[in-house]
Amino acid sequence: MSGADGSGGKSGSRRSAAGRRNLHVRVKTARGRRLSSTLWLQRQLNDPYVQRAKDEGYRSRAAFKLTELDDRFHFLKKGARVVDLGAAPGGWTQVSVARTDAEKGKGKVIGIDLQEVDAIPGSELYVLDFMENDADLKVKEWLGGEADVVLSDMASPATGHKQTDHLRIMALAEAAALFAHDVLTHGGSFCAKVLQGGAEQDLLVMLKQDFKSVKHVKPAASRSDSSEMYVLATDFRGRSEADEDIDD
Numbered sequence: 420m421s422g423a424d425g426s427g428g429k430s431g432s433r434r435s436a437a438g439r440r441n442l443h444v445r446v447k448t449a450r451g452r453r454l455s456s457t458l459w460l461q462r463q464l465n466d467p468y469v470q471r472a473k474d475e476g477y478r479s480r481a482a483f484k485l486t487e488l489d490d491r492f493h494f495l496k497k498g499a500r501v502v503d504l505g506a507a508p509g510g511w512t513q514v515s516v517a518r519t520d521a522e523k524g525k526g527k528v529i530g531i532d533l534q535e536v537d538a539i540p541g542s543e544l545y546v547l548d549f550m551e552n553d554a555d556l557k558v559k560e561w562l563g564g565e566a567d568v569v570l571s572d573m574a575s576p577a578t579g580h581k582q583t584d585h586l587r588i589m590a591l592a593e594a595a596a597l598f599a600h601d602v603l604t605h606g607g608s609f610c611a612k613v614l615q616g617g618a619e620q621d622l623l624v625m626l627k628q629d630f631k632s633v634k635h636v637k638p639a640a641s642r643s644d645s646s647e648m649y650v651l652a653t654d655f656r657g658r659s660e661a662d663e664d665i666d667d
């Protein structure tokens with residue numbers, strides 16, 4: 420697929436990700452609206468994935484990132500138990516339900532967010548900060564056991580200060596990797612949003628100890644002008660007995 424960015428900045432028509440012909444919409448800077456907000460709005464209005472998400476009933480364009488990752492690497496298996504960290508507004512949870520057959524009672528999908536998420540049939544949604552003490556124990560109780568897959572598309576609200584935002588997203592990814600270590604079953608998978616550059620090395624060292632395979636992937640639906648990527652770690656080696664003692 421091409422045109423993930425959608426912010427080409429030129430007038431005229433072009434084909435969208437869904438193969439439709441779209442007119443490029445220009446947004447005028449209104450009084451009181453910052454240039455960055457105007458550019459964001461213009462990008463949203465011209466983003467083929469935003470339109471496709473509306474057409475296909477997904478709550479976010481991010482749904483296409485997970486769809487593409489799973490089409491390539493097949494980690495959302497039928498009957499799997501999945502934890503979606505940072506689930507709001509729910510696109511990744513919708514994809515997870517569909518791929519695991521959770522609506523048919525086969526898999527189990529749990530979405531967690533600081534904000535409330537409107538109900539998604541086939542999933543259980545909880546308002547929870549995954550960094551809270553005992554969040555891992557709560558999740559295992561809700562799942563009725565360990566997870567096969569931990570997903571994290573988490574981001575904190577942008578401050579506009581690039582380095583601060585970068586560090587915050589990487590801190591969330593690292594905390595999510597520790598969480599995954601606590602809840603995953605042997606052989607399980609972890610998929611998380613990361614940003615290129617900076618403090619990524621620590622996370623990679625941690626993941627390589629825990630998983631047999633670790634890859635970086637940039638799905639087409641991830642905007643080409645952003646440094647966002649996804650790390651996919653598969654085949655969890657399991658916790659050592661020493662870890663289990665600490666948990667007790």
Ligand SMILES: C[S@@+](CC[C@H](N)C(=O)[O-])C[C@H]1O[C@@H](n2cnc3c(N)ncnc32)[C@H](O)[C@@H]1O
Nearest residue numbers: 479481505507508509510511533549572573574
């Ligand atoms: C980019 S959105 C996720 C979009 C989602 N994957 C989708 O497809 O709809 C990131 C979410 O991470 C959540 N988040 C950030 N920090 C969190 C935390 N400590 N615990 C739980 N959720 C968190 C935010 O509230 C936000 O809703």
